[in-house]
Amino acid sequence: MLKKWQDLEIGGINFNTRNSFKNVLKSLETGKKPEFNHEFCKNCFLCWVFCPDNAIIIENNMIKGINYDFCKGCGICVTECPVTGVHQPLYIKNDKSES
Amino acid sequence: MITLKELTNKEDLFVSGHGLCPGCGIPVILKLVLRATEYPIVISNATGCLQVASTEFPATSWKLNWIHSSLGNAASTISGIETMYRVLKKQGKLQTDTEIKFLAIVGDGGTNDIGLSSLSGAIERGHDFVYLCYDNQSYANSGGQRSSASPIGTSTSTTPTGKVLPGKLQYKKDITKIIAAHKLPYVAQTAPWNWEDLYTKAKKAFDIEGPAYLNVLNPCPKEWKIPSNKSIELTRIAADTCVWPLYEIEAGKNININYKPENKLPVTEWLKRQNRFKHLLNVENRWIVDEIQNVIDQNWKCLLKQEKRGINN
Amino acid sequence: MEVIDGNFAIAEAIKQIGPDVVISYPQIPSILILESIASFIANGEMDSEFLNVDSDYSAMSACIGVAASGGRVFTATASQGLALMHETLFIASSLRLPIVMGITNRALAAPINFNADHSDSMAQRDSGWIQIFSENSQEAYDNIIQAFKIAENKDVRTPVMVGIDSTFAFNLHENVNVQTNDEILEFENKPDSNYSILDIENPKTVGSFCTPDYFFEHKINQNKGIESSRKVIKDVGREFGDRFNRYYGYFETYKLEDAEFAVILMSSAAGTAKKAVDEMRKKGEKVGLLKLRVFRPFPYKELGESLSNLKSIAVLDRVLTPGTYGGPLFIETMAALYSLEKRPLVYPYIYGLGGRDITLKHIEDIFDDIKKGFNNEKGNFEIKYINLRE
Incomplete structure (x- = not known):
């Protein structure tokens, strides 16, 4: 429900904080969905630091996966992941252009 | 030395759900800068991608005190706030041991062009604040127009390449050196690929008393016309080609270069990966590439010399 | 009773009110107000912070910063300076910041001219500021004192510009009734600001981006402030008259x-x-x-x-x-x-x-x-x- 003008704060100040995480963005639909396999992850956290959307889930100091509510599919995590070779912790399914 | 693991344990003051483009470098820069001080931060944000994408009413991505006024006045706005902070302390209305850090966040247009006077004035007055310029080398929020931070040869929406023109015809402003000429306590240039460098410099900037300036290369997939996954990688190439050297200047005197590529790459490695420069690789524009390489080499030499002798010699 | 010109009358009022911060950028002839204030501070007669900034645009921006931090702030400008502030005037009023500004009304270029007319203030008539005009130095003094009380009223929270014709401001010395400092302090009991960007316990986002979903509502909400000032201006004018025997209305x-x-x-x-x-x-x-x-x-x-x-x-x-x-x-x-x-x-x-x-x-x-x-x-x-x- 959108608020009426009478219900807004003076000066249009927004006293809510960090409520944007309620916005579930649909932009992943246009991006490439990264997949995560914890078996091969070395927990270097580079994917975490370079993710523009805070979509790398961390629990108990370990990377647990990807939050697809916020992931926009930019692919940085896959590109910046230092683990290369056949067994990659971050990859894009059926994508020949990425490696 | 901080580790990424330690950083993951710090609270996010800028959260998900913002509308910045896939692959945008701004949130990466923020993630590191906002973690670089233990003290509460008050932010003055100029109009631009970040402001628009993070505060679409009634949503906001910020968990701290944040104000936006207009495009060219983030530095003068924060100088008013910082002044009032000092006044409240003087009046005893704020405890003297209360510590707040002040941060202005502005894009390259708001820094190099419309806000330069406001920034220069705030530094000259000596306010205790950090100014963070995220330089994506164009007015990205309004659709990718030329700014005075766009490099020579860039195809932008207001300097398009055509049958007779090869894009922007002028050199990029050397804003880091321009600001350094104010002889303020701390000036640094950095880029997100080297997260440790970025974090360390932000920490120094917050810790130091008086004005500090951070010039951060911000990859913009939309205006650089690159695949979104390559954005961080490109900032690394910018350092390896010496297009964007990482250095810092302390007290207007000592200059430290924080990254020296073992194998300095030719500028074509930087140009060929971005469609905004694609036309430069045509034969008829060869002279522009030579010119760019020439200037980069000169600048790099100059930096190395300055590191040895100090900036004023 | 003092024999002073309009600039000094305004400076005198500011000395008595003692805002937290005074912002200064030179314009003719409003700078005379700010010069007087600077010398009061230099002589220890008042202890406001005095900030010399780089442009009128920065001056209003710094005022926004101070007022958004809950501070009381004053600046003065004229003519070209007011025109350069244009963009930020709208922001100050939209963010509902009780800034008070003295205007020595002066013609706008071209051709450049240092004399009185109202083209500077009139060009800002839709900026959302309360605009009060003074006939002479006495009124300028009285209006500045009332301006803070009007601007800071909880229902109003809207910036005020007080104009005086530059001719008067410049060099026309007149008799001005100056109240005592105690009288002014008693009149000006500043209410708490409704928000402060320095209130770190309560984080907030000030100056959001807004889509068509909310823009109209924000503007109508803003308008409530200046509409509420109709009653407040009257009340303050009456209270001022009751105390000092000079009554003011619209x-x-x-x-x-x-x-x-x-x-x-x-x-x-x-x-x-x-x-x-x-x-x-x-x-x-x-x-x-x-x-x-x-x-x-x-x-x-x-x-x-x-x-x-x-x-x-x-x-x-x-x-x-x-x-x-x-x-x-x-x-x-x-x-x-x-x-x-x-x-x-x-x-x-x-x-x-x-x-x-x-x-x-x-x-x-x-x-x-x-x-x-x-x-x-x-x-x-x-x-x-x-x-x-x-």
Whole structure:
């Protein structure tokens, strides 16, 4: 429900904080969905630091996966992941252009 | 030395759900800068991608005190706030041991062009604040127009390449050196690929008393016309080609270069990966590439010399 | 009682109020106000923080910063400086920041000119600021003191600009009743600000981006502040009068009660106009004057009531708004009168641009003019320029 003008704060100040995480963005639909396999992850956290959307889930100091509510599919995590070779912790399914 | 693991344990003051483009470098820069001080931060944000994408009413991505006024006045706005902070302390209305850090966040247009006077004035007055310029080398929020931070040869929406023109015809402003000429306590240039460098410099900037300036290369997939996954990688190439050297200047005197590529790459490695420069690789524009390489080499030499002798010699 | 000019009168008021911060950028002649304040501070007579900034644009931006931090702030400007602030004036009023600014009303270039007219303030009439105009140094002093109380009122929270014609501000020394510091402090009990960007316990986002979903609602919400000021301006003017025996309202009427013909204007020319009214009254003419003090919010109801019974009126604008039918004061007065059942004929005049004189004789001629117009029942309703060589 959108608020009426009478219900807004003076000066249009927004006293809510960090409520944007309620916005579930649909932009992943246009991006490439990264997949995560914890078996091969070395927990270097580079994917975490370079993710523009805070979509790398961390629990108990370990990377647990990807939050697809916020992931926009930019692919940085896959590109910046230092683990290369056949067994990659971050990859894009059926994508020949990425490696 | 901080580790990424330690950083993951710090609270996010800028959260998900913002509308910045896939692959945008701004949130990466923020993630590191906002973690670089233990003290509460008050932010003055100029109009631009970040402001628009993070505060679409009634949503906001910020968990701290944040104000936006207009495009060219983030530095003068924060100088008013910082002044009032000092006044409240003087009046005893704020405890003297209360510590707040002040941060202005502005894009390259708001820094190099419309806000330069406001920034220069705030530094000259000596306010205790950090100014963070995220330089994506164009007015990205309004659709990718030329700014005075766009490099020579860039195809932008207001300097398009055509049958007779090869894009922007002028050199990029050397804003880091321009600001350094104010002889303020701390000036640094950095880029997100080297997260440790970025974090360390932000920490120094917050810790130091008086004005500090951070010039951060911000990859913009939309205006650089690159695949979104390559954005961080490109900032690394910018350092390896010496297009964007990482250095810092302390007290207007000592200059430290924080990254020296073992194998300095030719500028074509930087140009060929971005469609905004694609036309430069045509034969008829060869002279522009030579010119760019020439200037980069000169600048790099100059930096190395300055590191040895100090900036004023 | 002190013999001072308008600039010093404003500086004196600021010294007594003692804002947290004073922001300064030089414009002629408003800088004289700021220079006086700087010397008060240099001599330890007041302890506000004084900030010299790099432009008028930065000056208003720094005011926004101080006010958004809950501080009391003052600045002064004129002419080109006010024009350069334009963008930030809207932001200050939209963020509902109670900034007070002194304006030494001066012509806008080109050509550049250092003398009085209202083109600077009038160009900002839709910026959302409360606009108060002063006839002389005494009024400038009184208006500045009232301005803080109006701006900071919880229902208002809207910035105020107080204008004085630069001629007066400059060098015209007059007797000014200056209240004691204690009297002023008692009058100005500053209420808490409704938000502060320095209140770190309560994080907030100030100056959001807004889509069409909310923009309209934000603007109407903002308008509530200046609309609420109508009552507050009246109350503050009455309280000021009760304390100091100088009463203020939206406007001052002079021999208007039984008048048939009247002149409407603002600021310093009212002095000359009062003399003209006196002279004509001696000859038995039923003439009067209405001097508007508050231009924003425009007191259309009260103005309409005061003018409806007149036969004809001349509205004198000290600004040229090219391409319009009459100046802003004329247009607003016409709008206030049009829906009334009984209303006078209204004639537009432009005078005093860039410091051009207006004399007793000119005003008497205007009265003759509108009287003739009424008696002929036709008259000439085209804009007339006073004291223009043609």
